[in-house]
Amino acid sequence: MAVNTGMPLTERVAAVVADLPKDRSQLLPTLWRLADHFGCLSPSLLAAVSEVMHIPYAEIYGVASFYALLPWDPGQPVIVRVCTDVMCSLKNSSELPTVLKDHEGVVVKESPCLGQCDLGPAALVGSRVVRNATPGNLAAEIGEMRHG
Ligand code: FES
Structure with missing residues (x-):
């Protein structure tokens, strides 16, 4: 689980995926990396991904919500x-x-x-x-x- 360093979320996301190409073919590996790092996905995290990868939020949400194995809310079963x-x-x-x-x-x-x-x-x-x-x-x- 990531520690909040006070750095803006977009900068933290950019740092976590700095070594991954920023194109659509890397969206799923990017989401997995972020889910592992932050513990789960969230709307604010997807918005940061959108900004970092220059991909529309709706497209990222579509991918993230399609794959049932990607974790969302830590309170979920x-x-x-x-x-x-x-x-x-x-x-x-x-x-x-x-x-x-x-x-x-x-x-x-x-x-x-x-x-x-x-x-x-x-x-x-x-x-x-x-x-x-x-x-x-x-x-x-x-x-x-x-x-x-
Ligand atoms: S993992 Fe192949 S049958 Fe269970």
């Missing part, structure tokens, strides 16, 4: 996507959503293959990949995501 595709199902991944449903502030969704078949069961906690997922390591990841 943690989304956990558990792979229930064939390979992970063979390792009992279908039991994980049941175990996690009792966690307050967590929304559990079943997911198709996450591309981690060799280390399944796999899950995503927000955008973080969890391999060899168990109720214990998923709870730890959820806690880390909430509290940094």
